[in-house]
Amino acid sequence: MSASSRVATPRPITAEEKKVIFASSLGTVFEWYDFYLYGSLAAIISKQFFSGVNPTAAFIFALMAFAAGFAVRPFGALVFGRLGDMIGRKYTFLVTILLMGASTFIVGVLPNYAAIGITAPVVLIVLRLVQGLALGGEYGGAATYVAEHAPHGKRGAYTSWIQTTATLGLFMSLLVILGTRSLMSSEDFDTWGWRIPFLVSVLLLAVSVWIRMQLNESPVFKKMKEEGKGSKAPLSEAFGQWKNLKLVIIALLGLVAGQAVVWYTGQFYALFFLTQTLKVDAVTANILIAIALLIGSIFFVVFGTLSDKIGRKPIIMAGLLLAAVTYFPIFKGLTHYANPGLEAALTNAPVTVVADPAQCSFQFNPVGTSKFTKSCDIAKAFLAKNSVNYSNEAAPAGSVAMVKIGDQQVSSFEGTGLSKEDAKAKLDEFSKSMTEHIRAAGYPEKADPSKINKPMLVVLLTILVIYVTMVYGPIAAILVEMFPTRIRYTSMSLPYHIGNGWFGGFLPTTAFAMVAANGNIYYGLWYPIVIALGTLVIGLLFVRETKDVDILADH
Template identity: 45%
Template sequence: MNTMVDAAAAGAETRAHGDPSASDIRLVIAASSAGTIFEWYDFFIYGTLASIIGKAFFPADNETLQLLLVWAGFAVGFGFRPLGAILFGYWGDKLGRKYTFLVTVTLMGIATAGVGLIPSAASIGMAAPLIIIFLRILQGLALGGEYGGAAIYVAEHAPPDKRGYYTGYIQASVVGGFVLSVIVVLACRFLIPPDVFADWGWRLPFILSLALLAVSLYMRLKLNESPVFKAMSAAGEIAGNPFVESFTYPGNKKRIVVALFGVTGGLTTIWYTAFFSSLSFLKGPMRVDETTAEIVVGIAGLISMGFFVLFGKLSDRIGRKKPIIWGDILTLLLLFPLFWGLGHYANPGLAEAARRAPVTVSGRDCAYDPFASEQPTNCGKLLSELTTLGVSYKLKSGNDLQLAIGPRTYKPDAADALSWTDKAARTATLKAWLEGAGYDFAKQNPPLGSLLMIGGLLLALGALSGLTYASVAALLTEMFPPRIRYSSMSIPYHIGAGYLGGFLPLIASYIIAKTGDAYSGLWYTWAVVLVALVVGWWGLKGGPPREFEDDA
């Protein structure tokens, strides 16, 4: 019955108002995409400036702990996205698509500007990280309502045979937000002296969000309500409780499970690995100069935006399922080789040193806790130093603490004593040992040929993300009934993106810290994508795109 009402409502709207004009579609895409770029910029600027934020708001003697605390704050915002999806999905299905995502973009802009105005922990102590966490929660709530609103708004204006193409611009806008955050940071680094940028200049990209908010609101206020929602409203068929109906509508439980584990889980981990993990990998263990890494990742991201529009358009011809399944399979096959290639071209000397002089640590109580501000054992302190330096190591059992670097063995508790009370002295001694074996800890500026190869590998990662992400707005719109579409698609999307994707930097960093292997964090992405492949293959419909229809 509900399906008939939904179809009748959509048909009534088409008969009454006709298809949107070309100029209407251009305005809808431009305004929705611009707002999405700005909102994701607000969310990603935190991750782009992770190292500086750690020093300002999460001071710790353990640099690995400091980074983990920053990524924990990043994850908190993602953790609240499902709640935002429930809250704003409810109002989006009750009050309309347009006004709901006007509220979300306003909330995001204000919360982001707040991050740039909060005094550092050195000034106000523990209040600083607590306020930052609160602002991240507000950002997560806002983002939980933004994506569903923008995606549905464009999809409900688009003709069925161009829905993947038009919504591909929304998907590309997510990458656009990341690219904009990188561009703004690079511009600030260029215009502001390094010491000034580290002191207070890093706050400017956050405060800039107020200007972006003004532009976004101006554009979105010119939009009309979605024709599908207007038709349902005119027919008096607005859902009574969209959240409850999302779980009681026939067949919706299965659709939500498939959307969560078969679609969102894979696409979001691939996306964050392609863009965030690659940037952290280059700037962290590969020691590429920060500006160089941001430029090459930013350019690759900018070019990669075209993949999202291209593959979205392709899905209009061959269906939504095929590109997603292809992307999952190719990711499982290529993820590790692509990152091995990044490591080879970014810092070939490190890979050669690790091959020629592998590091092995042995001894009793060789346990390392990345969340401890101070390791309780000498072996733990040694592992902490190696992790901070980005040096891969292997552990083996033994009675006395020993550090083997290639053919040479050191006894840090005896003849080759390290200072266990002076961290700076301990780091300097350990670096000298490693440098003597060929390890180079200087900032890397790869030659042009290597940078081009790195860019090509990043584009390959961007293409994998485009395959799995480009058609998702169209797919999720078609999977769920119009009367509860905002809630039904937002809930699984933001649970997947919020927990499986948002916690990726934290989980991957923890795995790397525990194993001493700069590539080991990729196993998290690989496992989630494998689950997505199995569930997507089972639960997604093949064939050409189609309007929603009951299949329970």
Template identity: 50%
Template structure:
């Protein structure tokens, strides 16, 4: 990294009251921005119905999740654009810009015509709006973390920034609660038709609140000090990415801090909701309440680990979370299935389903826009099982063999040898066989153990919270103030966008392709294991705040 001038001493350290006010204001504004962003995943089922082909509802849902992922993919670009503005012009003005962009895109989603009305234009416009949301959020988190950290003295950064970390879970819970109340007020048909649109359009109210909050904030004292002394970076993007000393910090933050946090947090909070509703077949309203209850239960955990990081550093918590996540997420998800849908858990264990077919007839059935047709016996069998939500395994047979589904020992051929498949007849027989084997159409609320479901979900969030709580402090401490906004934002959003953001879609696709309802978790486990070894060698030990400048002393 080129030599950035020393910011020098002399900036007065903010009072405790000002630190608290800054923390509350920045956190509340960020909660509202996350609320807008997460509203999409909370109504993903309605989005899939309105914006994607109905040829295969399951794959339409996967494509809706991929569209959710695009909001993550563009966040690194937003991080560079708004990080540069934040490091050169100021933190406060950037806050106002990002929240206005987020609000515009959120309201616009509620106004886009459906696939039935304008065809492929509908998902195209939706993707564009999600990208605008992602760009806005790309400049949000790093700015909020930097803003709070630059008002925090040494020994309190972990504590104060950990409150910011609660903004994403709170925003997620608020979005789910809003959806729950809206669903409860109307029929499912009405919600899927127009009710979900009200949620997006009405977000203009929290947008106004957030703008009002941002207008009351003052600029960071450390930024003003650097501006007055002429020590601001003239090229924050170049200083972040082209010079090795800071690029090395970016890579450390990205792969040893953000990536494991991202997959563990998305796996605990977002994918768990997708899994409960899509795989375990829990009613969406019940699933939202369960996930929301678990998240609120574990919010203090994030603050607690942020507080601990001021004393012991973050390395020990990051490594512990990676190890625990690698070995516990799979059994925890199996426990989630057991407590949420015991009939499904028992059926797949006692009466497993197998597709026996010529491997050359089995294709990867990705067809969200409804342009391809799957007519081979294997594809017909898998497509039917996907629609019924039944987990299955695949067995390769001799070339030309008639595809057959085995429900336990019961064989259901797709067609009679030498004849074309009768899809309707086969589907009816398969549905009856699955019902008789105990595979449920939906989870029975009366059989659910709600307390244990919440505890399992809380355990998942606790593991993620070990990293997420102290993350903002660790990242802001790692970078010099002249490029802090850009560096923190870019590191955070690349790690989140390209690893955690795509996790729900990747996991769902793996699950559908393999028939194994837990297949997507292997991606999470591998990433966590790799991050452990990277963190073991790259991360420094001990409290980070003791090694970096406070607001009163900023070193280049």
């Protein structure tokens, strides 16, 4: 049947299609919920499982735990994408949800280091690896499955429900954590209460698996199999032939990289900025983000549906452009409404770091275990963590860094070669002196709750979420439509997870390192802005509109 003839006979959504969307979306919400729990509770989990490990082993475990979260996702895309293109969509993403659910539940019952020693962190890392692999296979399966069930002209609307799932999963994880915290003391939560959100996930797993068991295989995949057109080697066909590999590269650089940084900026970096930079307390910040997510999530469906009418590309490109142009004023607005005391200090109390440039490192520290011991790095790390803007002034080679605060000066210290005890003593002394000086200069210890303008913060955070919905709402439809059926699951999953796992996943730590290097609390925004603009240019030049593509055709 031609694309045009299907457009000419629109029909309402069927009960089976509703079930497909609901089952796929619910399962994907659940998988994102599991994934975010670990991130939200990482500090507590680290104390439970890594506390007794020697520093070298702790470094390796922390690195692996981080890698499982982001770096492993593309490998899951390859493993499960290949299975999905060879065996079928339904069974593959049934496997991914079982793996994710089982590993999450086991984290909830896993004895800690104090109980079983080194076995605890080892098992935890294995479970994180399983989660990362499963998530790498889930999204492509759900998006492909829904798109292949959708009638022509409705794929944007149908797949946009999948796009709500990451945000709803984050929202649900925040809600369950906040709810559990409110029912007990912080000591009880840190000791055993943190396990409850992980254990609750088994209920979601049971419902999701039961619903998915009722579903049929994708009609597009079944038709392809019946006609004998399936791929026997999806990986080599997707990435070993230039005509397909070219599409994968365009999908990554012309769509997903920009989508990922806008997504992570609007949700994760906004939360990081509120809590770490603006010193808003974690509960208030989480509630503000949750409200913005709740308000903004409907726009995933709005923009997904709109993309069926005006195209996927214009909406995604517009979202990238709006984000790139307005991030600086929006984040400055967050400062103004969340911590006006900090805003005043940034204006009235300029700070200068006088240091030998050769002694200053780029403090990229994704797992929080690297030690920066040079005097310049010690000074800049303190200022960045305390949200103090500063300018850089070159000092003679080999000199110890110094911080100028108004007409006051504080010398840093050289930590290289010091014993652990001496280094801690000197750092404590330096931090105490610096804290006294920046407080005297007007830099607040934390945001004053009585001066936080919550309604305006919700407005700004909702705008950030709406940008997320513009770039993310139509992305599943356009990725599905870019690739032929026989290698669709594999081809779309890899760029999606490289973009979101690597470009997006490294955003908070890269942004912090950029702030520490430059001295401006907003400087880290250049990371998402440059990538969004690069994706905008590549997308405008090389991405073709796909809304009228016949996904049954072997294009």
